[in-house]
Amino acid sequence: MGIVLRNGRILNEAGELVKRDILIEHNRIAKIAELLDSEGHEVIELAGKFLSAGLIDVHVHLREPGFEAKETIETGANAAVHGGFTTVACMPNTRPVIDSVEIVRSILDKASAAGKARVLPYGAITQRQLGKELTDFAALKAAGIFALTDDGVGVQSSAMMKKAMQQAKEHGLSIVAHCEDDDLLIPGAALHDGITAARHGLPGIPSESESIHVGRDILLAEQTGVHYHVCHISAKESVRLVRDGKRAGVNVTAEVSPHHLLLCDEDIPDDLDARWKMNPPLRSKEDRAALLAGLKDGTIDMIATDHAPHTEEEKAKGLERAPFGIVGSETAFPLLYTHLVLTGELTLAELVAKLTVKPAEIFGLPYGRLAEGELADLTVIDLESEREIDPARFASKGRNTPFAGWRCKGWPVLTIVDGKVVYQQEKEEE
Ligand code: DOR
Numbered sequence: 001m002g003i004v005l006r007n008g009r010i011l012n013e014a015g016e017l018v019k020r021d022i023l024i025e026h027n028r029i030a031k032i033a034e035l036l037d038s039e040g041h042e043v044i045e046l047a048g049k050f051l052s053a054g055l056i057d058v059h060v061h062l063r064e065p066g067f068e069a070k071e072t073i074e075t076g077a078n079a080a081v082h083g084g085f086t087t088v089a090c091m092p093n094t095r096p097v098i099d100s101v102e103i104v105r106s107i108l109d110k111a112s113a114a115g116k117a118r119v120l121p122y123g124a125i126t127q128r129q130l131g132k133e134l135t136d137f138a139a140l141k142a143a144g145i146f147a148l149t150d151d152g153v154g155v156q157s158s159a160m161m162k163k164a165m166q167q168a169k170e171h172g173l174s175i176v177a178h179c180e181d182d183d184l185l186i187p188g189a190a191l192h193d194g195i196t197a198a199r200h201g202l203p204g205i206p207s208e209s210e211s212i213h214v215g216r217d218i219l220l221a222e223q224t225g226v227h228y229h230v231c232h233i234s235a236k237e238s239v240r241l242v243r244d245g246k247r248a249g250v251n252v253t254a255e256v257s258p259h260h261l262l263l264c265d266e267d268i269p270d271d272l273d274a275r276w277k278m279n280p281p282l283r284s285k286e287d288r289a290a291l292l293a294g295l296k297d298g299t300i301d302m303i304a305t306d307h308a309p310h311t312e313e314e315k316a317k318g319l320e321r322a323p324f325g326i327v328g329s330e331t332a333f334p335l336l337y338t339h340l341v342l343t344g345e346l347t348l349a350e351l352v353a354k355l356t357v358k359p360a361e362i363f364g365l366p367y368g369r370l371a372e373g374e375l376a377d378l379t380v381i382d383l384e385s386e387r388e389i390d391p392a393r394f395a396s397k398g399r400n401t402p403f404a405g406w407r408c409k410g411w412p413v414l415t416i417v418d419g420k421v422v423y424q425q426e427k428e429e430e
């Protein structure tokens with residue numbers, strides 16, 4: 001017995017929404033047609049709701065092992081499917097760091113026990129993310145890592161990054177970079193070095209602390225031929241460098257987060273609540289415009305959330321002492337749909353591509369496509385119903401978001417991973 005998803009609306013090649021039924025058999029999309037015979041199958045009525053390939057997020061922090069008060073693999077993978085994400089790649093800045101085969105295996109085991117989103121662990125580039133010695137790329141690859149990154153910190157030494165790229169290239173692994181030159185940081189700086197920091201008399205985080213690494217790494221990627229991916233791009237100069245790198249034929253790609261697309265430093269309220277503190281910081285209006293332009297012209301390939309849960313106590317320590325990071329899994333799609341698609345900045349097809357087929361193509365994942373024969377990773381989204389973002393309702397342990405109270409349309413209501421329903425909005429949730 002299979003499952004028939006009845007009366008969904010899917011995007012056709014021309015980017016129009018068309019009514020379709022989908023038959024899932026075993027874990028694959030067996031048929032897509034205007035009307036399917038449901039005889040002998042379970043039927044789920046979608047009543048015209050939007051049906052997409054499952055969303056992919058290549059940047060989340062699941063915090064396990066080591067920081068289970070912030071999030072666990074189970075709560076993070078559950079938050080992902082609440083947000084319509086069927087695959088997430090999790091960052092290695094755990095304790096211990098994901099720098100050994102044992103940790104990779106234990107994350108994969110916990111994720112499959114949770115049975116929610118697919119979880120693809122990153123392996124650290126350097127042991128304990130200290131930037132001193134490379135990890136064992138061959139062993140990590142064999143254990144099943146998604147790619148290599150030291151996210152949370154930048155790789156400070158150019159020589160170390162070059163060596164990492166040479167070895168990653170040999171092993172067919174991507175280098176994914178949190179771009180930050182520590183030399184250019186002022187201790188305690190929490191906001192972009194721009195008008196808001198200046199107005200409050202605070203030290204800022206300059207754009208070039210990011211873009212210097214972006215430029216350096218594009219040159220090293222050109223030299224070594226590795227696939228190089230920029231995390232959470234935030235500065236207009238970085239966008240320009242990626243655009244130039246692509247034009248020169250370098251294998252460089254980039255992601256942008258929903259918060260950098262939707263907010264800038266001028267939006268930060270005068271109380272300077274730490275829910276507005278993340279790294280990289282919200283930059284200027286001009287940077288935000290450059291990110292949108294880069295997303296539209298293909299310089300920026302995909303959207304990834306940088307879901308970074310922290311506890312209430314940690315985030316209550318005030319702007320200077322609170323940790324960097326905001327949650328993103330459960331708000332990404334409604335925020336982007338409401339504030340970029342409904343406003344006419346992006347089409348629905350463009351938004352969906354940046355969250356599905358683009359990350360799948362770039363990282364060689366067998367997901368992200370809605371077609372017969374593909375794996376049944378699917379997301380159903382209600383494009384009509386509207387409600388406020390309410391952190392108290394999150395499946396994530398993290399409540400740290402600057403978007404609380406924002407009214408959004410486009411809420412995920414049903415998520416299917418590998419042919420199994422892993423999230424369905426309950427009636428009482430409505
Ligand atoms: O905002 C951030 N949060 N940026 C980072 O680089 C790390 C992350 C975290 O781990 O909380």
Ligand code: ZN
Nearest residue numbers: 151152178231
């Ligand atoms: Zn980062």
Ligand code: ZN
Nearest residue numbers: 091151152306
């Ligand atoms: Zn991150």
